[in-house]
Amino acid sequence: MGIGRLRFGVEQAVTLHRQASGLVAAVRRALEMPTETGYSAESTAEQRAIVAHLTRTAAELAPGWLSSPLTPETPGSTEAPGGNRGNGIAGSIGAADQATPITLPALVRIGEARPLPDAAFPLLIPTLGKGHLVIDADARDPRVTALIRTVLLRLLATMPPRELRVLIADSATVGAATAPFRPLFEAGALPAPVTDRDGLKHVLDEAERQVKAGHKELPYLLVVVAVAPELLEPADAARIAALAHAGPAARLHLLVTAHAGKPLPNSTQLTLRKDHALLVSPGGETSTIPVHLDPAPPTSVITEVAERLAVEAALAGRTELASLLPAQRWAESSRAGLNATIGRSGMAEQTLSFDDATPHWLVGGRSGAGKTAFLVNVLYGLATRYAPEELILYLLDFKEGVSFTEFTPTERDPSWIPHARAVGIESDREYGVAVLRELDAAMSQRATLLKRAGVTKIGELPETIARVVCVIDEFQVLFAGNDKLARDAVDLLESLARKGRSYGIHLVLASQTVSGVEALYTKRESIFGQFAARVALPGGAGVLDPLNNAATALRLGEAVVNTSAGAPGHDTVVRFPNPHAEVETLAELRHTLWQARPAGSEPPSVFEGYAEQHITNDPVFGIPVHRRRAEVIVGRNVDVSGSTASFPLDASPGRHIAVLGPSEVGADILHAAVAGLARQHGPGDVRFLLVPLVAAADPVCDDVVVDLDRLGHSYEILDGYRLRNVLAEIADPATDGAQKPTYLVLFGADAASGLLEQRDPERRRSGIDDLRTVLRTGPARGVHVLGWWRGLRRFGEDVGGSSAREDVACLVTLNVPGAEVAMMLGQSQLDWQYRPNRALLIDRHTDRIATIVPYVRPGRYA
Numbered sequence: 095m096g097i098g099r100l101r102f103g104v105e106q107a108v109t110l111h112r113q114a115s116g117l118v119a120a121v122r123r124a125l126e127m128p129t130e131t132g133y134s135a136e137s138t139a140e141q142r143a144i145v146a147h148l149t150r151t152a153a154e155l156a157p158g159w160l161s162s163p164l165t166p167e168t169p170g171s172t173e174a175p176g177g178n179r180g181n182g183i184a185g186s187i188g189a190a191d192q193a194t195p196i197t198l199p200a201l202v203r204i205g206e207a208r209p210l211p212d213a214a215f216p217l218l219i220p221t222l223g224k225g226h227l228v229i230d231a232d233a234r235d236p237r238v239t240a241l242i243r244t245v246l247l248r249l250l251a252t253m254p255p256r257e258l259r260v261l262i263a264d265s266a267t268v269g270a271a272t273a274p275f276r277p278l279f280e281a282g283a284l285p286a287p288v289t290d291r292d293g294l295k296h297v298l299d300e301a302e303r304q305v306k307a308g309h310k311e312l313p314y315l316l317v318v319v320a321v322a323p324e325l326l327e328p329a330d331a332a333r334i335a336a337l338a339h340a341g342p343a344a345r346l347h348l349l350v351t352a353h354a355g356k357p358l359p360n361s362t363q364l365t366l367r368k369d370h371a372l373l374v375s376p377g378g379e380t381s382t383i384p385v386h387l388d389p390a391p392p393t394s395v396i397t398e399v400a401e402r403l404a405v406e407a408a409l410a411g412r413t414e415l416a417s418l419l420p421a422q423r424w425a426e427s428s429r430a431g432l433n434a435t436i437g438r439s440g441m442a443e444q445t446l447s448f449d450d451a452t453p454h455w456l457v458g459g460r461s462g463a464g465k466t467a468f469l470v471n472v473l474y475g476l477a478t479r480y481a482p483e484e485l486i487l488y489l490l491d492f493k494e495g496v497s498f499t500e501f502t503p504t505e506r507d508p509s510w511i512p513h514a515r516a517v518g519i520e521s522d523r524e525y526g527v528a529v530l531r532e533l534d535a536a537m538s539q540r541a542t543l544l545k546r547a548g549v550t551k552i553g554e555l556p557e558t559i560a561r562v563v564c565v566i567d568e569f570q571v572l573f574a575g576n577d578k579l580a581r582d583a584v585d586l587l588e589s590l591a592r593k594g595r596s597y598g599i600h601l602v603l604a605s606q607t608v609s610g611v612e613a614l615y616t617k618r619e620s621i622f623g624q625f626a627a628r629v630a631l632p633g634g635a636g637v638l639d640p641l642n643n644a645a646t647a648l649r650l651g652e653a654v655v656n657t658s659a660g661a662p663g664h665d666t667v668v669r670f671p672n673p674h675a676e677v678e679t680l681a682e683l684r685h686t687l688w689q690a691r692p693a694g695s696e697p698p699s700v701f702e703g704y705a706e707q708h709i710t711n712d713p714v715f716g717i718p719v720h721r722r723r724a725e726v727i728v729g730r731n732v733d734v735s736g737s738t739a740s741f742p743l744d745a746s747p748g749r750h751i752a753v754l755g756p757s758e759v760g761a762d763i764l765h766a767a768v769a770g771l772a773r774q775h776g777p778g779d780v781r782f783l784l785v786p787l788v789a790a791a792d793p794v795c796d797d798v799v800v801d802l803d804r805l806g807h808s809y810e811i812l813d814g815y816r817l818r819n820v821l822a823e824i825a826d827p828a829t830d831g832a833q834k835p836t837y838l839v840l841f842g843a844d845a846a847s848g849l850l851e852q853r854d855p856e857r858r859r860s861g862i863d864d865l866r867t868v869l870r871t872g873p874a875r876g877v878h879v880l881g882w883w884r885g886l887r888r889f890g891e892d893v894g895g896s897s898a899r900e901d902v903a904c905l906v907t908l909n910v911p912g913a914e915v916a917m918m919l920g921q922s923q924l925d926w927q928y929r930p931n932r933a934l935l936i937d938r939h940t941d942r943i944a945t946i947v948p949y950v951r952p953g954r955y956a
């Protein structure tokens with residue numbers, strides 16, 4: 095072989111390496127050497143000198159794993175082959191103690207160019223930051239498999255894991271070509287190869303996104319296209335050509351196999367011959383210099399490297415919550431919006447914002463898909479990033495579970511997240527609507543502020559106004575029932591979704607069944623249209639466009655994030671941590687945030703739907719207040735603050751309380767009523783007449799007695815006969831004013847009906863007559879009846895039917911059907927269904943009807 099041929103070969107190498115300026119210069123120098131030194135290049139020795147020079151240059155330009163032979167000299171060692179430090183996994187893993195910085199692997203060895211039968215120089219091809227590699231044979235050819243493995247191993251072993259993503263579409267060998275890299279797939283450090291047409295489309299989507307994003311901070315993306323040629327659709331081939339054109343500028347690089355036809359732009363092209371390969375110039379000209387592709391690296395080497403990289407990736411790409419939290423607490427401003435780190439895509443952190451573009455989020459996922467985990471991560475992330483003056487949280491959970499207990503003080507741990515304003519656990523719809531109302535009111539206040547300041551967004555106000563994030567888990571419960579409550583919820587949500595962005599009020603709606611929200615039917619678009627940010631967890635494809643199948647193959651701990659209202663092609667798959675696995679980290683973080691809370695911070699108001707409510711925890715119980723008139727405390731309102739549910743007692747006719755329904759909670763409500771009253775009167779100022787008429791109430795009555803004794807009150811315990819006499823006494827106008835203010839407490843009042851119905855022939859009155867008189871005239875004389883009737887009908891008959899409705903104005907109904915309550919109230923319909931641990935409070939004088947959580951004695955539901 096003469097120098098002419100060598101010169102041709104080397105010059106072609108120069109052309110092909112045009113973009114690799116370092117190599118071009120080096121090769122030129124090598125070519126110029128004979129003339130400079132005056133030697134004739136005709137001699138074989140001279141040709142050898144050129145080849146040797148090229149070899150040395152190659153080692154400089156592509157050190158370590160990039161170009162050295164991949165059969166390790168010391169088996170079992172993944173130190174950089176060839177003894178080079180700096181460009182290899184040894185360098186990246188031990189980066190801290192490496193003196194040599196990692197250089198970008200712009201050039202990678204794929205084999206040897208052999209211009210002389212006995213002299214070869216390493217063939218380097220331009221890769222990251224430069225160009226693509228294309229070969230005409232498909233991956234079923236073992237030499238192509240070897241090429242893929244060589245390039246992948248060299249690049250993976252060289253690049254820091256965060257800076258190179260690899261996507262593999264391999265229908266040709268169904269993933270076999272890259273099988274030795276399995277440890278990386280299993281560790282989630284690289285996505286496993288996709289092997290079908292849809293998979294290829296997703297890979298190309300992802301590559302196009304990289305090109306569209308176009309900014310320089312993205313990690314490099316290497317896409318291996320090892321598609322069986324018979325499965326490659328022309329449209330996909332066109333997409334690949336377009337990506338080849340635009341890729342290098344956007345850090346996207348291709349390794350394409352089975353490519354026939356026109357050379358792809360920016361590519362090193364190879365054509366396979368029987369025992370060697372040839373380079374094809376961009377113009378399509380085939381060189382004559384034979385290239386011997388490197389054999390596949392030993393599987394053991396690949397596996398060892400992959401395992402080490404998987405460990406490194408696991409460390410670098412940890413998705414533990416702690417690794418996603420900001421280093422500095424409360425360092426960010428919420429003026430322009432809030433950023434939440436939601437997990438990682440590859441090694442890169444993924445952030446989703448609450449701002450003008452994505453003011454509200456919709457999150458979907460089947461039960462057990464990790465929705466709570468996802469939300470808890472987001473909330474801890476936000477609470478660590480933004481100070482309580484910048485962020486307020488409202489957390490509502492409608493399902494059974496403990497999603498947000500994290501954020502509230504408990505008996506065991508008094509700390510709380512200082513941003514949390516209200517937390518609803520197993521919330522009622524009434525509570526949800528109360529929260530939405532509070533937010534709606536906040537929106538109106540903010541609107542006034544903005545108007546006054548002449549601006550349109552809270553970020554433009556001179557002072558910082560905290561942004562509000564309201565998370566509603568299983569929000570579809572709000573709309574169940576298609577009743578007034580559901581309609582109110584829809585209206586409020588629509589208003590918040592539409593206007594919240596300007597006022598810094600952001601919603602996160604999470605659900606298992608977003609698609610089936612019936613009550614939203616007419617308003618679906620106007621509500622969900624405002625939710626540009628969609629997060630689909632496994633089974634949560636309902637939050638995406640019906641044509642978007644990006645969430646089909648998600649695993650636990652993964653989510654598709656889409657900021658284009660779920661439109662196909664705008665999806666990023668993120669991995670998120672499991673906070674339930676980091677209980678200690680969370681507890682520590684909560685304590686740190688709690689300790690740092692601003693002076694005077696109040697704990698969040700907490701609504702626990704399942705919890706028994708006890709009067710001893712009532713906000714006004716036992717606080718000595720000088721009341722003008724007594725209040726009968728019966729439970730807690732289902733509102734944001736969990737305020738006291740009570741009836742004021744005054745002298746107007748009808749200020750008596752009837753608790754209705756067979757549930758024994760009726761007796762407990764009377765217990766609470768007496769306990770509350772007993773603390774509003776001095777000992778001896780009033781008298782309590784206790785009438786335990788049913789066995790079920792005896793223990794309750796005993797507790798009342800103990801309490802009254804302790805407080806030094808005077809009381810009497812009456813049976814049915816004494817009750818009849820007492821009613822007669824009180825009803826007698828002659829006793830007017832002779833008695834102290836009296837509370838007549840009837841435990842199971844219906845049991846006395848038979849006795850009271852009997853007429854006293856002398857007085858020509860029955861006990862029932864006296865009862866009705868007491869009801870009508872008692873309050874004016876300070877006599878109030880507190881009674882528990884187990885049946886509605888009996889109660890109606892005792893008090894005198896519908897004409898006497900006003901004689902008992904304060905009602906608490908328990909397990910009584912809504913229709914019967916409606917009938918008693920003379921209404922056509924009542925949207926109320928009894929649920930355990932709930933009651934309906936009705937005050938006829940104020941037309942107030944509200945769901946309450948009645949006070950019970952501890953252990954009532956145990």
Ligand SMILES: Nc1ncnc2c1ncn2[C@@H]1O[C@H](COP(=O)(O)OP(=O)(O)OP(=O)(O)O)[C@@H](O)[C@H]1O
Nearest residue numbers: 460461462463464465466467650651670671672674
């Ligand atoms: N990123 C994750 N990696 C691994 N396991 C996880 C991850 N996130 C959650 N899990 C686990 O999955 C299970 C379900 O999680 P989680 O309670 O968050 O789901 P969910 O969708 O809220 O379920 P449900 O709606 O039934 O309450 C839990 O056992 C949790 O530990």
